[in-house]
Amino acid sequence: MESLTLTKPSPFARNRLLRDASWQAVYDAMKTDAQVHVFGEGAQVKSHFDAPKIESDFPERVHTMPIAEDGGVNFAVGAALMGYKPIYDVISADFLFRAMDSIVNTAAKLEGHTIVIRAETLIGGPTTGQRPEAMFAHIPGLNVVIPSTPHDAYGLMAVALQHEGVTLFIEDRMVEDSGPWLDGDLQTGELVPMGSIGVRWLPMKSKARKTPLVTVLTYGVMRQRVERLLAPWLESWGGDYLVEPNLSVDLLALRSIYPLDMNYLKNGRYGLHRTQKLLIIEPDIVTGGVGAEIAARVAEEMPDVRVKRLGAPRRTIPAAPSEHHVMFPSEEDIRDVILSF
């Protein structure tokens, strides 16, 4: 990837590609739009390490706020009412719950004003790593965006800053820099429409199977994990020797939870009409989750499609790192479900 914002050692150095791309989009927006300002607890310290170009070129547009997520988002609403485009960084996605009132009761009720509320998810314990996307997707007036590649992070942030509405921009800090990446994943500069669905892996040409078995729909960190799992199986395809002769999937990745291009999912080039089978793999609790809504809509609108879901159990995130794996589907789970369709 081309050099982005990070030019000096950062205490937040791991998983820098996604974060750098988001900051790059903020920086590029600041160059052309004087209304874009960044607010948040420790915002100036964060920009010093994470976005030194913003610190040097636009120091007057980064504002350190008290630890007051709810008041802070309401403050951002006030700035937006006056025509500014605030990016409010609440830091951890768990802290979005502290700002539930200002996001749901104040910001979501605005019309015609741009606000980006930025947060990241990183699993750590009972109140570190909870995923808010399904809850906020339920609220009219909010867009919920979760990029899983630098390309999408840039494009979605750029679009959010042009969009007259409120966007929750959730960065999955568990997406690792080591990939795998497809061509273009590390390129930044393009706009990415909210709602669009990324087409990831497609089955390699095979004598054994011409059509894919299952459509796998995922997002966030699970996009990367599913690709890592599937990659060696798919790469071994195409010869006489097949490691998994029955494994063949279309892999799609959501870029936003709301809006969502259901029309593409159903009828697009790599939509469900190809497989009539949908496996939703989510990094969140399955109960009442993102997959539940998609599954219900597919059941209503394409009754012949079989749907299965994989995700986390409805339980509190354990503090012990050795137990974090229980909050994600395992490779075995994924493989077993794909093969069980």
Place this chain on the structure above:
Amino acid sequence: MSYSPSEQMYRARVLETRLQAMCDSGELGADLHMCMGQEAIAAGVCAALGPKDMLLCHHRMIGWSLARGVPMEILVKELLGGPMGEMHFRAPEYGFAHSFQLVGTVVPVAAGVAWALKQRGEGGIAVAVFGEAATANGQWHEGVNIAAVMGLPLLLVCENNGLAGNVRSEHYLPSSTVAKRAQGYGMAAGVVDGNRLEVVQQIAMGSVKYVREHSAPFFLECTTARLGKHKQGMGDIRTREEMAGLWANEPLLRVQISDARKMGIAVEVAEIVNRALDKRIPATV
């Protein structure tokens, strides 16, 4: 037509009297919060504001929006069933940025508006209006703290009517004045009799000047009494004797308005409400 501060008080009273009668008769199904008895605060504070200032208000907003200069036609249209209603009302072109249903929200949002006005550097200030009961809410404290640490041009106006709905202030206010709470955030604060228009107006002039010149928040507590019930469909815990005492101290008794102007305002209100009723979609229950 322009109105003096005392005439703005009278306009609010006449309009609310008509709307209250419509609510009582069932003609109007809106959940309105009347400011009857508190009009002098809105009239006095708004008289001290300029065209670049922005006002944000709690849900008891009829007097505030009129005093700020929002045309009565626009207000009445919303009150009788517009998409914003009284509690999400916006008329920024008249310096009325937003009203809020939820208690306390007004303060941090007004802090954001004050920040934006400071950024613009044109001398405008923001005004946040809330009741004393809002000072029990976390949003109030977060917003006041932000305004204080960021040095924002924000006039905080507290209408202290001693009641949260039907709950008396002993249940939510531990200090003898609300201004003491503001002083805890290091800001200048004062208490005035909110039922005396000339006092409110005079102190508001000084407060606005302070906020504008220092680019710092100022806290103005105005003691008053609500003469109507909290909202429609709700009783009132106060006795007849208590209410009689409050009516004897009501702010309109202390202002002079000519009979000709009173008549003109009565006609204005009647025409605007009747015109709006003609266009209104029938209320559903």
